[in-house]
Structures are given as C-alpha cells and as structure tokens.
Amino acid sequence: IESQFVPKHLLGKQVLITAGPTVERIDPVRFLSNDSSGKMGVALAEAARDMGAYVTLVHGPLQVPVPDGVTAIAVESGSDMLATVLARFDDQDLVIKSAAVADYRPKTVHTEKHKKVHGPLTIELEETTDILKTLGEKKTHQLLVGFAAETENLEQHARDKIARKRVDYLVANDVSQPDIGFRSDDNEVMLFRADGAHVRLPRQSKRELAVELLTHFKEDLR
Numbered sequence: 001i002e003s004q005f006v007p008k009h010l011l012g013k014q015v016l017i018t019a020g021p022t023v024e025r026i027d028p029v030r031f032l033s034n035d036s037s038g039k040m041g042v043a044l045a046e047a048a049r050d051m052g053a054y055v056t057l058v059h060g061p062l063q064v065p066v067p068d069g070v071t072a073i074a075v076e077s078g079s080d081m082l083a084t085v086l087a088r089f090d091d092q093d094l095v096i097k098s099a100a101v102a103d104y105r106p107k108t109v110h111t112e113k114h115k116k117v118h119g120p121l122t123i124e125l126e127e128t129t130d131i132l133k134t135l136g137e138k139k140t141h142q143l144l145v146g147f148a149a150e151t152e153n154l155e156q157h158a159r160d161k162i163a164r165k166r167v168d169y170l171v172a173n174d175v176s177q178p179d180i181g182f183r184s185d186d187n188e189v190m191l192f193r194a195d196g197a198h199v200r201l202p203r204q205s206k207r208e209l210a211v212e213l214l215t216h217f218k219e220d221l222r
C-alpha cells in the first residue's frame, strides 16, 4: 500500500505504539529476551503516520528499521518501557501494546560479569509489572489495544485478557501456526472488541493488516 492511498483517518491524533522484545539483564553481558522482531509494531507505527497521526514508538531491539517521521524511544527492560509509556500516557488518543514484554526478570542483576561455576546454575526470576494492566487501570479517554500470542484456546484466553487488563481491543495471534506471527512478514489475527464483537483478519502483510486494524480502532476514538 502506497502511503498516498491511505485515508487520513487519524489526522492530528496522538498514537503511542510499543514494539519489539524487552531485554532483562542478568549481568553486564547477558540478558533474557524473546523472539519478537518488532515488525508488527513498526508496521502499525508506519501506517498510523501515513494516516495522519503523531506517532510515538517505544521499542526494544528491533530487527527492522525505525520508520521516518515517528518519535522513536529505545528502551531495554519492561520497567524502562513502563516508565516511558506512563510519562506520555495522558497525551495519547490511542495506545497499542504490541511489544513482547518479558513476564519474568532476574531477581538479582549482577553488576559484574557472572563467573562460571562448576555444576548447574539457578537464576531466580521474579514477575515483572504488567504494563497493559497498569494502563487499563489508569486510562481516562485513551483507547487501549493489547496483543496476545496464544498456542491454544485463543478465544477464551483473549476474552480473559480483555477483562483482566481492561483493554478496548485485543489482537490475538495464533502462534502455533507455522510462518505467521513473531518473525514473519505476514500475519493473520483475530480482533476482539471489549463488547464481545470479533472478526477474523485473514493472512496478509503486516503493513496491510496494520491499516485494517487502525481502520477498526478509529471508529472508537473519543
């Protein structure tokens, strides 16, 4: 889709998107992370920009370039991402949390490189703060969109997450399907709305899917 053919449905709106994995440090040279490429979040940022929005992209390490014309803020950990998003939350009309935030982080972060010891090593993990849930508790006028990656019971898990995190929309990926989702250029998702409505968005490029998703969200912008 060429940018000039995208309707300016988001003209003047403030849109914040999170993308990519988070990085949770173990020591100065090691970390825990995940397979997220950031492609879906970057596609959303690009599409929102083309639709006329002011876009802020808060991102972990990306496998694709940051698009021109968006305000990009690089972060590492989930707690950095939380602070960065919270500081900008009040100004936003639409917040889309497509980042793959780590659920756990090492309980102790070593300031020196951890030395090899003989025998097994145990790293104790603690739960991270749920950014989306925190935003759901704080939202006033903002439209809030979450993502979910599931391998089973997609619909049930999606509905649970909508209720638990107080989101307006949830975009659910079936990650058990080969070559869509995480690292792919294509995606196929189910879009659930808080009122129970849902629609299947068939396999297409992440760019095309981004335009379609944003076209749904704009209907509910306040």
Ligand code: CTP
Pocket (backbone or CB within 6 Å): 078, 097, 098, 099, 100, 101, 102, 103, 128, 129, 130, 131, 132, 133, 145, 146, 147, 148, 149, 161
């Ligand atoms: N999320 C978040 N902060 C976290 C974990 C998840 O903001 N610490 C957000 C993700 O960005 C995503 C949504 O919550 O938009 C759903 O993430 P997901 O991993 O599917 O849900 P979880 O609640 O972590 O449940 P689980 O991993 O057990 O499926």
Ligand code: CA
Pocket (backbone or CB within 6 Å): 101, 102, 103
């Ligand atoms: Ca999770």
